[in-house]
Every structure is written in C-alpha cells, then in structure tokens.
Amino acid sequence: MHTPVGQTQLVLASASPRRRELLGQLGLAFEVSAADIDETPRAGETAGAYVLRLAQEKARTVATRRPGTWVLAADTTVALEDTLLGKPHDAAEARRMLGLLSGRTHEVHTGVALAGPGAEHATVVRTRVTFRSLSPEEITWYAATGEPLDKAGSYAIQGKGGFLVASVEGSPTNVIGLPLGETLELLGRAGLALPWSAR
Numbered sequence: 001m002h003t004p005v006g007q008t009q010l011v012l013a014s015a016s017p018r019r020r021e022l023l024g025q026l027g028l029a030f031e032v033s034a035a036d037i038d039e040t041p042r043a044g045e046t047a048g049a050y051v052l053r054l055a056q057e058k059a060r061t062v063a064t065r066r067p068g069t070w071v072l073a074a075d076t077t078v079a080l081e082d083t084l085l086g087k088p089h090d091a092a093e094a095r096r097m098l099g100l101l102s103g104r105t106h107e108v109h110t111g112v113a114l115a116g117p118g119a120e121h122a123t124v125v126r127t128r129v130t131f132r133s134l135s136p137e138e139i140t141w142y143a144a145t146g147e148p149l150d151k152a153g154s155y156a157i158q159g160k161g162g163f164l165v166a167s168v169e170g171s172p173t174n175v176i177g178l179p180l181g182e183t184l185e186l187l188g189r190a191g192l193a194l195p196w197s198a199r
C-alpha cells in the first residue's frame with residue numbers, strides 16, 4: 001500500500017542546498033533537518049563503506065528526533081584509486097586535489113539512506129568522472145573562485161567546475177550529491193508514493 005509523501009512526512013537530513021534542490025525538483029513534500037555527525041573516515045575504510053556508514057548515521061540521528069517519519073540522508077566522497085578526497089579546508093588543498101584529479105578518471109560515491117518506522121533502506125551509487133588535463137593557471141583560477149570549498153574532491157560539476165570534466169559515466173545527479181533514480185527506488189521500497197502516483 002502506498003502512503004502519499006505529503007501525509008507521511010519525509011525529512012531530508014541535510015544542510016546541503018544541492019540535495020534540497022535535487023529532491024525538490026521531484027515535487028515531493030519534505031522538511032529539512034540537518035544532522036551534525038563526525039565525518040572522519042576509519043582506517044582502511046573503502047569509499048563505498050564510508051559513504052554508506054555516514055549516510056546511515058545522518059539518517060538515524062535525525063530519525064531519533066523525528067519518530068514516525070521517514071528520514072532521507074546522503075553522503076558523497078571522491079575516490080582516486082584508494083585515496084578518499086573530501087572537502088578541502090582551503091584553496092591550497094583544493095589546488096592539490098585538482099592537481100591529483102587532472103587528466104585522470106576518479107569515482108564519485110554517494111551513499112543514500114532512508115530510515116523510518118521499523119525499517120531502513122540504503123544504497124551506494126558510483127559515477128566515473130574523467131578530468132581534462134588541467135594547466136596550472138586553470139587550477140589556480142578555479143581554486144580561487146571559492147567554488148571548491150564545500151565540495152567533495154574540490155569541484156562542482158554543476159557550476160564553473162563543469163569545464164574541468166571531459167566525460168561522465170553513470171548518474172550525473174549522483175555527482176552533485178543525490179542520485180535521483182536510486183533515491184526514488186528507495187522511497188518506493190519504503191512504500192512512499194512517488195511523484196507520478198501521489199495525488
């Protein structure tokens with residue numbers, strides 16, 4: 001049986017304006033309540049295990065505050081082989097990450113978790129992104145725009161950083177922080193009405 005999202009209450013556990021915008025594009029009713037958790041990776045943790053753990057922790061943290069609702073959370077990280085690239089602390093770290101990514105293919109991993117009354121659903125989505133070979137001037141200019149600072153891997157494919165990217169294999173919305181197709185699948189598994197079935 002499907003329950004319309006507007007009646008059940010869906011909560012997005014995120015401070016990310018990108019996630020809010022992506023979920024909002026689907027026309028679903030939801031509230032936002034951010035979870036503040038420790039995002040330190042564990043020794044030897046793979047990118048997939050890391051983003052899944054963080055997405056689940058964010059969803060569970062908010063679910064305890066909001067019993068009776070479904071809570072959606074996500075976490076995104078960039079993996080260059082075994083190296084995880086999170087958000088840079090400053091422009092110098094952004095330049096270093098962009099230099100590592102230049103001319104190579106990396107994977108963007110997003111964990112998505114949906115915690116609700118007596119049940120939990122989760123998935124990890126991977127997108128392969130290949131960067132152009134970047135000149136030092138391009139890297140310095142882009143890092144100084146400030147755009148990399150709150151982005152995993154120091155770039156935003158949806159913004160000025162689009163010029164860095166040569167090709168994308170997989171879900172584009174996954175790179176921006178919320179893979180829409182897979183998120184809809186989780187909402188469907190939870191029995192929540194999808195946009196085309198809601199009245």
Ligand SMILES: Cc1cn([C@H]2C[C@H](O)[C@@H](COP(=O)(O)OP(=O)(O)OP(=O)(O)O)O2)c(=O)[nH]c1=O
Pocket residue numbers: 013014015016018019034035074075076077078087108150151152153155156157158175176177
């Ligand atoms: C690679 C890439 C990342 N990003 C963003 C998506 C995520 O918001 C961010 C990774 O940080 P996250 O820690 O996944 O999320 P967040 O701290 O922004 O938000 P919250 O935990 O409250 O949900 O990087 C882009 O917007 N574009 C890109 O091309």
